[in-house]
Amino acid sequence: MIDQLYRKAVLTVSGQKQIESLVRSRGWSVAQRFVAGESAQTAIAAVGELAADGILSNLDLLGEFVASPEKANEFAGQVLHLLDAARAEGIKPYVSVKLSSIGQGQTVDGQDLGLTNARRIIGKAKEYGGFVCLDMEDHPRVDQTLEQFRVLVGEFGAxxxxxxxxxxxxxxxxxxxxxxxxxxxxxxxxxxYLEPESVAMPVKADVDANYRKLVYAHLKAGNYVNVATHDETIIADVQHFVLAHGISKDAFEFQMLYGIRRDLQKELAAQGYRVRAYIPYGRDWYAYFSRRIAERPANVMFVLRGMLKG
Ligand SMILES: Cc1cc2nc3c(=O)[nH]c(=O)nc-3n(C[C@H](O)[C@H](O)[C@H](O)COP(=O)(O)OP(=O)(O)OC[C@H]3O[C@@H](n4cnc5c(N)ncnc54)[C@H](O)[C@@H]3O)c2cc1C
Incomplete structure (x- = not known):
């Protein structure tokens, strides 16, 4: 419950315009702990560093809730550029995209622009032998994201x-x-995300229990699972579960965020597990950064200390 209150407080405060402009102007040096620079080149350099430790990558150009079709198309163009830049470096591109950043909810020529742009991005990723994960955003977007996911799997393959x-x-x-x-x-x-209790469980223990349930059910159904968490207890439980059920290490992977628990990422990779780091980059880092701060009380002190140092 305390975790939930803390998260709510940070996400509410970070939503205020004055706080946003203060953190945007003074917080970049601190944000770099979680964000791999501002350009595709810096993100691609991070891919190389992680690969040296046996860790795979998932590139994410930061941005969300784009308000106009022009901005959405511009953003999609930058993701296409990222795919080209990765390929030019000999990397099979694995990227994440938020549908709200490429026009979901905006209709152009009778089609949802998010879906149109997702087709452009996934089409190119497929051509390069790559993969696109549609990030999940706040709850009002879940229905449409899952409907569009179904359409896209039908067209491009799971x-x-x-x-x-x-x-x-x-x-x-x-x-x-x-x-x-x-x-x-x-x-x-x-x-x-900051979600109402009508849709999201307020007690962390319930969220954790449901997490295990989802992972186990998806593994048992024979589907590929990305176990995206830094929670060591859950990671250990998943390791026991796959051993007990004779599930191979190829049937799933662990995923963590850039800048968080790199030690654990390396350790799991050294044990022969597939591990992938989510590498966010770009100028629009504020919302992503706020969510990372909201996940852990110690991070607020880290930010304040960093901003005071200047
Ligand atoms: C690869 C990846 C992709 C994601 N994609 C999405 C998405 O599409 N949509 C979405 O809503 N959420 C996404 N998330 C965020 C996720 O929902 C959680 O908010 C986040 O992962 C923290 O939860 P946790 O599972 O690590 O567990 P927690 O119980 O929150 O944390 C477990 C432990 O991990 C460490 N830890 C966790 N967060 C931090 C942090 N910020 N800084 C330092 N240490 C930390 C701490 O040691 C903590 O005790 C993603 C997370 C990952 C790893």
Whole structure:
């Protein structure tokens, strides 16, 4: 409950314009702990560093809730550029995209622009032998994201597009089961947004229990699972579960965020698990950064100290 109150307080305060402009102007040096620079080149350099430790990458150009079709198309163009830049470096591109950043909810020529741009991005990723994960955002977007995911898997195949389920949502298990026929590649996360109790579990222990349930159910169904968490207890439980059920290490991977628990990422990779780091980059880092601060009380002190140092 305290975790929930803390998270709510940080996300509410960070939503205030004065706080945003203060952190934007003084917080970049601190944000760099979680964000791999501002350009595709700096993010691609991070891919190389992680690869040296046996860690795979998932590139994410930061940005969300784009208000105009022009901005959405511009953003999609930058993601296409990222795919080209990765390929030029000999990297099979694995990227994450928020549909709200490429026009979801805006209709152009009778089509949802998010879907149109997702087709452009996944089409190119597929051509390059890559993969696109549709990040999950706040709860009003879940229905449309899952509907669009279904359409995109039909067009490009589950080996080129995946999506995310959040264990804090009451609906998550029903959503997981409803997607089973697609044999989907799903990333399971706890959930990072400020959500009302009517849709999201307020007690952390329930979110954690539901997390395990979702991972185990998806593995048992024979589908590929991205176990995206830094929670060591859950990671250990998943290791026991796969051993007990004779599930191979190729049937899932662990995923963590850039700048968080690199030690654990390296350790798991050294043990022969597939491990992938989510590498965010770009100028629009504020919302992503606020969610990372909201996840851990110690991070607020880290930010304040960093900003005071200047
Ligand atoms: C690869 C990946 C992709 C994600 N994609 C999405 C998405 O599409 N949609 C979405 O809603 N959420 C997403 N998330 C965020 C997720 O929902 C959680 O908010 C986040 O992962 C923290 O939860 P946790 O599972 O690590 O567990 P927690 O119980 O929150 O944390 C467990 C432990 O991890 C460490 N830790 C966790 N967070 C931090 C932090 N910020 N700084 C330092 N240490 C930390 C601490 O040691 C903590 O005790 C993603 C997370 C990952 C790893």
């Amino acid at each position: 080996q080129h597009v995946g999506t995310v389920l959040q264990s804090y949502l009451y609906r998550a298990e029903a959503d997981r089961a409803s997607l089973d026929d697609l044999r989907p590649n799903l990333r399971i996360v706890k959930g990072a």
